[in-house]
Ligand SMILES: [Zn+2]
């Protein structure tokens with residue numbers, strides 16, 4: 001079968017007609033960013049708009065979380081779509097007219113865009129009324145500090161607002177603009193952290209034989225850690241071990257007592273994650289001992305991987321193909337080594353996380369980054385059609 005061509009105009013008229021309003025809303029959110037757990041005004045605006053459009057609205061879920069529910073017909077199915085809306089502690093350097101008015105706080109991950117996309121979809125779904133079942137729009141706070149999803153789940157999100165599947169998306173600079181990217185299985189990495197202290201015995205730099213030099217031991221530890229991925233992780237699995245911080249010593253002629261290192265560890269499968277959590281401390285300790293030093297390793301398990309479920313993942317992909325055609329879809333995008341707390345939703349319910357290309361431009365979390373407003377129309381169209389297909 002030939003791949004379908006891109007539709008001449010896949011953007012829904014209900015989305016196109018109100019696009020200017022949603023671009024203005026996105027820039028309003030951008031100008032008024034709020035840090036994780038402090039998103040009160042953004043949540044208030046989201047709740048107000050959903051209420052105006054006929055949604056039942058619940059606020060204060062897991063902090064500033066908001067859920068909008070719309071029921072149509074007698075269908076028994078329910079679909080959840082999630083958007084995050086918190087900002088980062090970054091000083092904006094875009095120089096755009098809609099630059100942040102909140103000094104030191106910036107929407108540098110595009111969560112202003114994610115929330116706007118879901119609101120534009122909320123509006124179009126409420127106007128079109130072409131589904132049969134229950135639509136749940138989940139606006140999640142505090143994604144950047146990995147707290148929001150868990151807080152909403154702890155607040156019994158899925159018991160109070162049951163869904164058969166839950167979907168979410170992230171814009172992605174570097175993926176062609178407006179192209180929807182889909183990943184089966186692990187889509188974003190688990191992130192863990194190791195805090196390492198190499199303890200030796202300090203002394204005069206001129207008499208190293210009278211000391212146990214933790215700087216030399218630390219240098220060997222950094223080198224040895226690079227063997228974890230190359231020699232322990234199976235070659236067809238992916239993982240990252242990055243030592244991003246190393247501190248020790250105060251002067252060229254003083255051997256310090258200790259050196260501290262910090263590493264981030266990224267993995268996609270539970271097996272590799274467990275392997276690294278066992279091998280890293282063992283390797284560090286043995287390496288330190290080889291130089292007469294000792295090592296203390298604190299291994300902090302962070303967020304799990306975002307693991308897409310097979311059925312919803314394929315449903316999301318087929319929706320993309322049916323709306324935008326083959327040229328608008330990357331059916332097998334490579335997984336991202338960043339992390340996302342949507343992972344916790346996928347541990348609770350079936351679902352999928354997908355990406356929409358933001359085109360060329362500064363990366364996420366850069367002070368030069370700005371959400372690409374050209375994504376609002378296609379992504380709002382996508383969510384509208386996904387919900388309508390799921391609740392057909
Ligand atoms: Zn981010």
Ligand SMILES: [Zn+2]
Nearest residue numbers: 109110111170
């Ligand atoms: Zn983000």
